[in-house]
Amino acid sequence: MTAFDFTFHIEASEERSRAGSFQTPHGVVETPAFMAVGTLGTVKALDPNELEAMGAQMILANAYHLHLRPGDALIRELGGLHSFMGWSGPILTDSGGFQVFSLASLRTVDEDGVDFRSHLDGSIRRFTAESVMQIERNLGADVIMQFDHVIPGQSDYDTARDASERSIRWLQRCERALARLASEDPLDRNQSLFPIVQGGIHEELRRGAVRAIVDGGEWNGFGIGGLSVGEAKPDMYRILEVVDDMLPTTRPRYLMGVGFPEDLVEGVKRGVDLFDCVAPTRMGRNGAAFTADGRVNIKRAEYRADTRPLDEECDCAACRRFTRAYIRHLFVADEILGHRLLSLHNVHFLVRLMRVARDRIRGGTFAGWSRDWLARYHSRPTISA
Amino acid sequence: MTAFDFTFHIEASEERSRAGSFQTPHGVVETPAFMAVGTLGTVKALDPNELEAMGAQMILANAYHLHLRPGDALIRELGGLHSFMGWSGPILTDSGGFQVFSLASLRTVDEDGVDFRSHLDGSIRRFTAESVMQIERNLGADVIMQFDHVIPGQSDYDTARDASERSIRWLQRCERALARLASEDPLDRNQSLFPIVQGGIHEELRRGAVRAIVDGGEWNGFGIGGLSVGEAKPDMYRILEVVDDMLPTTRPRYLMGVGFPEDLVEGVKRGVDLFDCVAPTRMGRNGAAFTADGRVNIKRAEYRADTRPLDEECDCAACRRFTRAYIRHLFVADEILGHRLLSLHNVHFLVRLMRVARDRIRGGTFAGWSRDWLARYHSRPTISA
Numbered sequence: 001m002t003a004f005d006f007t008f009h010i011e012a013s014e015e016r017s018r019a020g021s022f023q024t025p026h027g028v029v030e031t032p033a034f035m036a037v038g039t040l041g042t043v044k045a046l047d048p049n050e051l052e053a054m055g056a057q058m059i060l061a062n063a064y065h066l067h068l069r070p071g072d073a074l075i076r077e078l079g080g081l082h083s084f085m086g087w088s089g090p091i092l093t094d095s096g097g098f099q100v101f102s103l104a105s106l107r108t109v110d111e112d113g114v115d116f117r118s119h120l121d122g123s124i125r126r127f128t129a130e131s132v133m134q135i136e137r138n139l140g141a142d143v144i145m146q147f148d149h150v151i152p153g154q155s156d157y158d159t160a161r162d163a164s165e166r167s168i169r170w171l172q173r174c175e176r177a178l179a180r181l182a183s184e185d186p187l188d189r190n191q192s193l194f195p196i197v198q199g200g201i202h203e204e205l206r207r208g209a210v211r212a213i214v215d216g217g218e219w220n221g222f223g224i225g226g227l228s229v230g231e232a233k234p235d236m237y238r239i240l241e242v243v244d245d246m247l248p249t250t251r252p253r254y255l256m257g258v259g260f261p262e263d264l265v266e267g268v269k270r271g272v273d274l275f276d277c278v279a280p281t282r283m284g285r286n287g288a289a290f291t292a293d294g295r296v297n298i299k300r301a302e303y304r305a306d307t308r309p310l311d312e313e314c315d316c317a318a319c320r321r322f323t324r325a326y327i328r329h330l331f332v333a334d335e336i337l338g339h340r341l342l343s344l345h346n347v348h349f350l351v352r353l354m355r356v357a358r359d360r361i362r363g364g365t366f367a368g369w370s371r372d373w374l375a376r377y378h379s380r381p382t383i384s385a
Numbered sequence: 386m387t388a389f390d391f392t393f394h395i396e397a398s399e400e401r402s403r404a405g406s407f408q409t410p411h412g413v414v415e416t417p418a419f420m421a422v423g424t425l426g427t428v429k430a431l432d433p434n435e436l437e438a439m440g441a442q443m444i445l446a447n448a449y450h451l452h453l454r455p456g457d458a459l460i461r462e463l464g465g466l467h468s469f470m471g472w473s474g475p476i477l478t479d480s481g482g483f484q485v486f487s488l489a490s491l492r493t494v495d496e497d498g499v500d501f502r503s504h505l506d507g508s509i510r511r512f513t514a515e516s517v518m519q520i521e522r523n524l525g526a527d528v529i530m531q532f533d534h535v536i537p538g539q540s541d542y543d544t545a546r547d548a549s550e551r552s553i554r555w556l557q558r559c560e561r562a563l564a565r566l567a568s569e570d571p572l573d574r575n576q577s578l579f580p581i582v583q584g585g586i587h588e589e590l591r592r593g594a595v596r597a598i599v600d601g602g603e604w605n606g607f608g609i610g611g612l613s614v615g616e617a618k619p620d621m622y623r624i625l626e627v628v629d630d631m632l633p634t635t636r637p638r639y640l641m642g643v644g645f646p647e648d649l650v651e652g653v654k655r656g657v658d659l660f661d662c663v664a665p666t667r668m669g670r671n672g673a674a675f676t677a678d679g680r681v682n683i684k685r686a687e688y689r690a691d692t693r694p695l696d697e698e699c700d701c702a703a704c705r706r707f708t709r710a711y712i713r714h715l716f717v718a719d720e721i722l723g724h725r726l727l728s729l730h731n732v733h734f735l736v737r738l739m740r741v742a743r744d745r746i747r748g749g750t751f752a753g754w755s756r757d758w759l760a761r762y763h764s765r766p767t768i769s770a
Contacts, residue, residue: 041714045721048706070689070714077690078710086706304455305462321433321471325463329426329455336430336721 004190006143006220008252012362016244016271019361022221022252024090024142025190026082029058031252031273032357034264034350035092037281039065041075041085044281045336045343048087054316054348055355057089058142060276063135064096064103064127068120072138080140080189092276093141095132097148097167097196098225098257109149111166129173133193137181140189145223145256146174148196153230160200160226167198167225168212175217194254196223201235203242210246221252224272228258237266244271261290261353262377265370268357275354280346285339287331290349292373294380296324298342303328316348389575391528391605393637397747401629401656404746407606407637409475409527410575411467414443416637416658417742419649419735420477422666424450426460426470429666430721430728433472439701439733440740442474443527445661448520449481449488449512453505457523465525465574477661478526480517482533482552482581483610483642494534496551514558522566525574530608530641531559533581538615545585545611552583552610553597560602579639581608586620588627595631606637609657613643622651629656646675646738647762650755653742660739665731670724672716675734677758679765681709683727688713701733 010020022029036043036051039062043051051059061081066072075084081091100107104116104125113128129147136144148167151159178193195213199205213219224243227236240255247253254274255267264275280290287299291311296303298310309319310327318327318341330338360366389410397404407414421428421436424447428436436444446466451457460469466476485492489501489510498513514532521529533552536544563578580598584590598604609628612621625640632638639659640652649660665675672684676696681688683695694704695712703712703726715723745751 040718040720041711042720042722045725047702047722047725049702069718070710074690074710078692078708084708084711084714086711305459307463317432317434323463323469325455325459326426326469326471329469333425333454335425335427336724337427337432339721340430340432340725 006192008221008250010249012364014361014364014366015269016241017268017357017361017366018249018271018273019358020252020273022273024058024192026088026090026142027057029090029274030355030358032264032268032354033057033274034347034354035060035274035276036347036351037276037278038085038087039278040069041066041081043343043347045285045339046281046347048085050317050344051087051347052089054344054351056347056351058092058274059087059089060092060094061085061139061141062096062099063093063132063139064099066139067096067135068118072135076138076140080138082140090143091141092143092254093136093139093145094256095136095145095147096127097145097150100127101150111169129170130177133174133177133181137178137187137189137191140187141191143192143194143221145194146171146196148198148225150198150226150229151200153201153226153228155200157202157205160198160202160205164198164200164205164209167196168209168216171195171213172216192220194221194223195219196225196256197243197247198226199239200226201231201239203239206239206242207246210243214248219251221254221274222247223254223256225256227255228263237270240267240270240272247271261350262374264350264353265357265374268354268361268366269370275350280350281343284342284344284346287338287342289342290346292376294377298324298328299331300328310342310345311349314345314349314352316345316352318342318345391577393606393635395634397749399746399749399751400654401626402653402742402746402751403634403656403658404743405637405658407658409443409577411473411475411527412442414475414659415740415743417649417653417739417746418442418659419732419739420445420659420661421732421736422661422663423470423472424663425454426451426466428728428732430670430724431666431732433470435702435729436472436732437474439729439736441732441736443477443659444472444474445477445479446470446524446526447481447484448478448517448524449484451478451524452481452520453503457520461523461525465523467525475528476526477528477639478521478524478530479641480521480530480532481512482530482535485512486535496554514555515562518559518562518566522563522572522574522576525572526576528577528579528606530579531556531581533583533610535583535611535614536585538586538611538613540585542585542587542590545583545587545590549583549585549590549594552581553594553601556580556598557601577605579606579608580604581610581641582628582632583611584624585611586616586624588624591624591627592631595628599633604636606639606659607632609638609640612640613648622655625652625655625657632656646735647759649735649738650742650759653739653746653751654755660735665735666728669727669729669731672723672727673731674727675731677761679762683709683713684716685713695727695730696734699730699734699737701730703727703730
């Protein structure tokens with residue numbers, strides 16, 4: 001098959017912020033964009049129809065989870081992840097690096113890879129750059145992330161340096177493994193491997209990582225990992241600016257595992273194009289809703305007879321039809337529809353937030369809009385969950 | 386406000402079976418029809434959009450559950466159940482008789498009413514004909530069922546006679562209470578009170594109950610209670626024929642709490658127009674799917690790589706998009722979407738089954754069709770859940 005270009009076209013920019021369109025084999029992703037997380041091949045509580053209706057374009061799935069259950073070989077046998085989960089739009093798979101280091105127990109890292117126990121059945125598994133490329137190839141997502149060595153957010157310099165340098169060596173192995181698989185076992189799929197910039201909160205390590213990655217090959221986009229993992233917010237913003245200064249402007253940047261509404265706006269201000277996070281669905285299942293005025297905990301008694309929608313400015317399917325009083329009742333009674341409606345609302349909130357940010361960048365009014373938006377969002381901490 | 390007629394127009398009949406249309410203040414119900422059960426004001430795991438899309442017309446909610454949580458007074462304050470749950474179509478509320486006798490503990494029945502403990506918090510509550518009418522009036526459904534004395538399916542003659550006669554006395558009190566509420570506290574709602582024919586599996590009691598009910602007033606429809614509560618299937622069919630012989634043909638008959646696909650077809654054969662049951666959603670959440678060839682338990686290993694839809698003849702949203710392999714994965718991984726898809730499929734299956742039965746009655750081919758349908762449905766017991 002012919003190679004696919006994964007072009008990224010920047011339509012407008014304002015200071016560090018960019019409005020672009022990223023072409024994938026399964027369609028375009030208009031950036032900045034929030035990618036809903038479908039860890040196990042399903043965005044929790046939602047149906048693909050709902051994601052399409054809210055304008056979600058690219059979604060994320062997870063190699064670690066799908067390898068353990070139902071197995072990447074089965075998914076390949078069934079035609080790949082797009083076919084398996086009934087999603088015809090773009091998909092990105094995370095490599096499982098983060099999960100190996102956060103969910104699994106008894107992990108042992110060596111230069112070749114990681115031994116760990118499955119969080120499901122305790123079985124001993126081994127991930128290497130090569131095995132993860134085989135898994136992500138079996139899944140068949142449009143964008144596949146390299147296997148990386150993930151460390152806690154406040155790790156010291158030496159730990160962060162070791163992990164970052166190892167991640168860069170693993171990136172080279174990922175690239176070679178993918179090329180070998182493509183020649184030995186051709187598939188009718190175009191995939192783009194994204195490197196992941198690591199380096200903790202240490203500017204020098206981040207600069208070194210970007211240099212090594214950029215010098216090491218031609219990439220269609222870049223992941224920024226190891227942020228929003230326990231470090232202070234100012235540290236995250238500072239590192240984003242360092243990385244933004246160093247990365248080529250011509251490719252999309254994906255800030256991994258981030259985040260909350262305010263994080264997305266702060267990220268776009270610092271040149272980020274793609275985001276993902278389980279927060280909207282996880283918080284939704286716990287009863288928290290994003291609104292333009294901050295978070296609402298729908299289980300609180302004050303919403304018992306509240307006939308307003310979750311967010312009066314929202315046009316999602318939940319806000320168009322249901323009151324806070326009803327959704328509160330669903331949560332009190334532990335009804336699945338409650339989980340559905342808040343998950344839907346929260347993902348819609350982030351997808352729409354990025355669409356608005358994009359429009360503002362194209363109109364050259366992002367700086368003022370984002371300042372006002374953040375001020376309003378932070379102005380009512382008393383209603384936070 | 387002017388009274389509403391709740392007319393029932395029979396468009397066609399074939400032997401005992403009838404195809405009709407039942408007019409309610411919130412729209413028409415084409416019969417025979419399956420009513421999805423929204424006990425707590427939500428059909429479990431489903432969204433009203435999905436019910437509309439599958440052609441569901443009338444849905445059911447429960448006075449006992451809604452009285453306990455969130456409270457019928459709150460629902461009235463919020464504009465009634467239609468407004469509260471975002472459903473603009475017809476609604477029927479069950480009176481809670483069945484729940485008082487099946488869920489609550491420590492119940493004491495006297496001629497005036499029932500004392501019981503809430504299954505939620507153990508609080509002592511009392512239901513009488515009068516209090517239940519107030520509750521159902523607050524909820525504001527189109528059709529409200531009388532408060533009745535429900536007994537186990539195999540109860541002896543004397544127990545069944547006492548309960549049946551008490552239910553008839555309670556019916557008279559329900560009617561008077563409703564008239565009094567309408568004059569003292571007028572609401573902009575037309576509601577129709579349905580009596581419930583009780584009498585266990587004793588033909589003589591059933592005949593006596595129908596006579597007393599029909600002689601006692603003018604009714605827009607009739608509930609048939611106390612079936613599918615533990616008695617043998619032939620007993621249920623026999624009693625249905627006895628009741629069908631006695632009830633006026635000009636009004637809809639609602640067989641309460643029934644049921645499974647085969648029960649619906651057997652009921653239509655015996656003159657029943659309306660059905661409700663939690664089976665499609667409850668079984669759906671447990672992994673069982675109705676198909677034209679019997680039940681499928683989607684969790685079984687044999688569906689691991691099965692790329693067929695749940696039912697190859699089904700046009701529901703789940704069958705149009707997803708494979709058995711994917712839905713099995715969702716169940717194995719305990720994902721909410723699995724519960725959603727099987728609940729959706731099963732409710733759609735029953736709604737569509739009744740639509741097909743209606744078309745067959747109108748075409749005069751119901752007898753042959755139902756015979757073939759039942760033979761096929763029962764022909765593959767080995768794939769049952």
